[in-house]
Amino acid sequence: MQDLSNYYQFSRAEWQNFHGENHNQAITDAELRKIKSLDDEISTDDVKVIYGPIRHLLHVYLKNYRKLVKLKNEFMGKKNQKVPFIIGVSGSVAVGKSTTARLLKIMLERAYPQYVVGQMTTDGFLYPSEVLKEKGIMDKKGFPESYDMEKLLKFLTDVKTESGVVRYPLYSHNIYDIIPDKYEEVDNPDILIVEGINVLQLQKDSNIYMSDFFDFSIYIDAEVEDIEKWFLDRFDKLLEMAKDDENSYYHQFTQWPVEKANKMARDVWDEINYPNLKDYIEPTRTRANLILHKSTEHQIDKVLLRKY
């Protein structure tokens, strides 16, 4: 068990009070309805009780960060320049990183319409399947060696230092591979949310670490049995979507007897995603500024805030 003594621990009931003195970060009912309409999966209760105070906390960090960037530029006699504030979201495969990142983006955009907020995943920096096969690590997708870390670190450096557009590659769960010649862009945002299983990992043989780029980081935590269930549920959803889509990687499994397809999904969890969680992802938990622990139905039941 990891030592979590450098974290303050809060229950839902305690955490929900941290809206700030003038409650200006509290979520109104109208805002709640709007958020729900943008993303149906989101629990409105969590938005109010958990994400309202998180938004307030992020604002504290963001204000400090902008002040520091300005003072540092003054110190060097340089013109003040915007440097994106980067938030990292980490945790197991299928724990809900992209759902959380999506919600944070919506909430930050609504609270600060003057800020451009970007959101992306590090999945696009996985090596394409062709390269994974060449390296003999197709069964290690998601493990540290399956990412082109040099490319990812270069991308993050560019986001922090360039004032223009920076491109990044895209991964598709549907084709189970990098989409050839397809890119998205980050265009000098005020805030960039980067989610991925590897955002808190330390890169071997490098003097730059991913974590150097993150100004705030969140680890999404849950009991292994729950995460496994969410992974298997998501597999079912992917199969359902692939039923009539022959281009989907998951289409082949829709032709199998259900029992056989389910066994394969359980094997993928046992042999790939679970070992990855235990050996490489969970050990990074105590690098996060904030740990959100989810209970069975995705509801956040505990929040841990790092003391130092």
Ligand SMILES: Nc1ncnc2c1ncn2[C@@H]1O[C@H](COP(=O)(O)OP(=O)(O)O)[C@@H](O)[C@H]1O
């Ligand atoms: N707050 C939530 N409420 C309900 N379902 C959720 C929630 N967060 C995630 N899920 C479901 O759990 C599964 C994994 O979530 P996802 O965001 O894809 O995880 P990750 O990005 O960590 O792989 C998906 O099927 C998603 O629909």
Ligand SMILES: CC(C)(COP(=O)(O)O)[C@@H](O)C(=O)NCCC(=O)O
């Ligand atoms: C692409 C991933 C490494 C990233 O995971 P995510 O957290 O985005 O779901 C993962 O979905 C994956 O493909 N793992 C390999 C084994 C598998 O789940 O099929």
